[in-house]
Amino acid sequence: MGEQLGVHPEALRMCVQKAEIDEGVRPGTTSDxxxxxxxxEREVHELRRANTILRQASAFFAAELDRPSR
Numbered sequence: 507m508g509e510q511l512g513v514h515p516e517a518l519r520m521c522v523q524k525a526e527i528d529e530g531v532r533p534g535t536t537s538d539x540x541x542x543x544x545x546x547e548r549e550v551h552e553l554r555r556a557n558t559i560l561r562q563a564s565a566f567f568a569a570e571l572d573r574p575s576r
Contacts, residue, residue, distance in 0.1 A: 511518070526532035
């Protein structure tokens with residue numbers, strides 16, 4: 507069938523498998539869930555990066571406060 511459509515058989519198989527998962531016929535992570543997970547993973551990465559920056563800034567300013575003033 508893939509040859510008749512000009513599509514590689516593996517690509518066709520993956521499209522059918524994805525459609526079956528999205529329709530609930532086959533178990534697996536739906537496309538909507540996968541995109542939401544990817545979005546949340548990006549958000550977690552961004553928040554961890556922000557926390558690292560804030561911790562470093564906090565340590566820097568704490569060290570400045572501990573230094574004797576002139």
